[in-house]
Amino acid sequence: MAKQAYQGPLEQIDECCWRIPKSYKEGMQVEGRIFADDRLVKQLRDDQAPEQVANVAFLPGIQEASLAMPDIHWGYGFCIGGVCATAPDEGGVISPGGVGYDINCGVRLVRTDLGADDVRPRISQLMAALFKQIPAGVGKGGPYLFGGKELDRLLTDGTRFLETKGLATIGDVEHTEAGGRLAEADPKAVSQKAKHRGSDQCGTLGSGNHFLEVQVVDEVFDQPAAQAMGLAEGMVAVMIHSGSRGLGYQVCDDALRDLRGVPARYGIHLPDRQLACAPVESPEGQAYLAAMRAAANFAWANRQLLMWQTRECFAEFFATSWESLKMNLVYDVAHNIAKIEEHTVEGKPKRVCVHRKGATRAFPPGHPELPDRYRRTGQPVIIPGDMGRASWVLVGQPGSMERTFGTTCHGAGRLMSRGEAIRRSKGRRIDQELAAAGVIARCRSWKGLAEEQPEAYKDVSLVVDVVHRAGLAKKVARLRPIGVVKG
Amino acid sequence: MFELFEHTADVGLRVRAGDLNRLFEDAAQALFSAILADPDSAKPVEEMVFNIEGTRYDDLLFDWLSELLFTFATRHVVFADFSVRVHKAGLAAIVRGEPIDPARHELGAEIKAITYHGLKVEQTADGWLAEVIVDV
Numbered sequence: 001m002a003k004q005a006y007q008g009p010l011e012q013i014d015e016c017c018w019r020i021p022k023s024y025k026e027g028m029q030v031e032g033r034i035f036a037d038d039r040l041v042k043q044l045r046d047d048q049a050p051e052q053v054a055n056v057a058f059l060p061g062i063q064e065a066s067l068a069m070p071d072i073h074w075g076y077g078f079c080i081g082g083v084c085a086t087a088p089d090e091g092g093v094i095s096p097g098g099v100g101y102d103i104n105c106g107v108r109l110v111r112t113d114l115g116a117d118d119v120r121p122r123i124s125q126l127m128a129a130l131f132k133q134i135p136a137g138v139g140k141g142g143p144y145l146f147g148g149k150e151l152d153r154l155l156t157d158g159t160r161f162l163e164t165k166g167l168a169t170i171g172d173v174e175h176t177e178a179g180g181r182l183a184e185a186d187p188k189a190v191s192q193k194a195k196h197r198g199s200d201q202c203g204t205l206g207s208g209n210h211f212l213e214v215q216v217v218d219e220v221f222d223q224p225a226a227q228a229m230g231l232a233e234g235m236v237a238v239m240i241h242s243g244s245r246g247l248g249y250q251v252c253d254d255a256l257r258d259l260r261g262v263p264a265r266y267g268i269h270l271p272d273r274q275l276a277c278a279p280v281e282s283p284e285g286q287a288y289l290a291a292m293r294a295a296a297n298f299a300w301a302n303r304q305l306l307m308w309q310t311r312e313c314f315a316e317f318f319a320t321s322w323e324s325l326k327m328n329l330v331y332d333v334a335h336n337i338a339k340i341e342e343h344t345v346e347g348k349p350k351r352v353c354v355h356r357k358g359a360t361r362a363f364p365p366g367h368p369e370l371p372d373r374y375r376r377t378g379q380p381v382i383i384p385g386d387m388g389r390a391s392w393v394l395v396g397q398p399g400s401m402e403r404t405f406g407t408t409c410h411g412a413g414r415l416m417s418r419g420e421a422i423r424r425s426k427g428r429r430i431d432q433e434l435a436a437a438g439v440i441a442r443c444r445s446w447k448g449l450a451e452e453q454p455e456a457y458k459d460v461s462l463v464v465d466v467v468h469r470a471g472l473a474k475k476v477a478r479l480r481p482i483g484v485v486k487g
Numbered sequence: 488m489f490e491l492f493e494h495t496a497d498v499g500l501r502v503r504a505g506d507l508n509r510l511f512e513d514a515a516q517a518l519f520s521a522i523l524a525d526p527d528s529a530k531p532v533e534e535m536v537f538n539i540e541g542t543r544y545d546d547l548l549f550d551w552l553s554e555l556l557f558t559f560a561t562r563h564v565v566f567a568d569f570s571v572r573v574h575k576a577g578l579a580a581i582v583r584g585e586p587i588d589p590a591r592h593e594l595g596a597e598i599k600a601i602t603y604h605g606l607k608v609e610q611t612a613d614g615w616l617a618e619v620i621v622d623v
Contacts, residue, residue: 074496076603137594138522193557197557207594246560256603417493418596419493419498445594447524447595448596
């Protein structure tokens, strides 16, 4: 199935981009373009992800090209790292597979005034405190319960709702993508099943590749941008990677079920059932969009509450307020989402539906949607790495608007299957290996830790290198983990 | 009879059985062997009844596993055994399990959803084969 090697064409366009020509498969409306370099392109043929890039090119209303970022790997319908923009006014479609099951899986970075020397001597105790406070693990619920009308308000207003409850500051709202609130979300479009699944999960980490990390800023590459973000070498920061939990998974599941048989009704021929879609302007398309936005708002609320609990934990641990530690939100980005944005297509402004699946928005300096603090530097892009290696902060560059509908990569791609990772972990204590490398890992599942071992992932630094050279986003800082909480 | 197989970042369930009822039962066992680190840790203490509608076997399998997953996720229960009767309009099942006890039940992967990828239920020379990928 997916692990078969890709046999189709890959033509090099420039040092960072490869093309799958439109002629490859009958039905492709545009070509495919994959961002990679000589090192990463070797792995490109390992699975069917390039075939998926070609398949996405079939989607009605697709503009310019079917794109993929350098962390590309196989997914459902769309590959992870897949990006496509469709034009609603031209019958362009929206596809849940282009967003993913974990709607608005994303990541945020919180800076602090603490230095590595303040934290390292007590890192084990700090990680124990975080492990105790932060709800993590499979199906694990948390202390915040939202039901009925409150849940509907949360689904409608995301982080803004939490601000009215005193669980978010105006700074938190401003420094979250979309202000932590996608307009025109409709809680009525979210099924009771999805609400039930999410009711006790807002403010919980989940498991798998979700994490909460205590990190140290290792190296700064762009001083002015780092300064605007409040980052400096040696500074301790917290990175939180999580999504919309069971509510989002159920919204995607419901949408795929509701879309059974729908593409055919609109005369849409799909090379892969998992590209199930409907025109954006159709009732089915609008229903998914409204539900997806609600799930996205839930995810922003989730990360906000995870951050809030982290602030409370640090405050207690360091016996001072989080405000005096200046634990401010640097930024929060979504990397599984679809948004209606305006982009330039063939020289003219056009309203498009941009799908980013395992891909992050990367708006350049001057973009009107950026908060004041980042208007001159560009939008911060947070790239979570793996447990043992680095994470990155980048800023969006003009190249993203020119080449990828304002998008860049989201992290490292998986290299190894979970089974392979488990086999390779036999007889090993991954947590001890990490401790020896200076990372204190606390997890709720040993199996989960083994599956998420660093070697299971591509090297995120290679991925970041490509987007930097391709002009999509520029390196600002690299951070190294010193503590990890995993579910 | 079932096995779990690898599928890039996710997990595949492959089930073989002599008849359809057994196929659906073993598919449920396979699901819980992915959910629980030790599937035998679940005890058949309480009973629940499931009725699923559907005439296409692949969609029926999908909906059956989805219901089980949803119930696990919302009622915080794990299931130990399954008794399924597939009929003309769908299936009826009696499922036995218990509430999740963190002391005894180590949960494995967080399964987000059952997917349509490579979903199949087909007859073979000696019975039935089903394959389904779950998103982890």
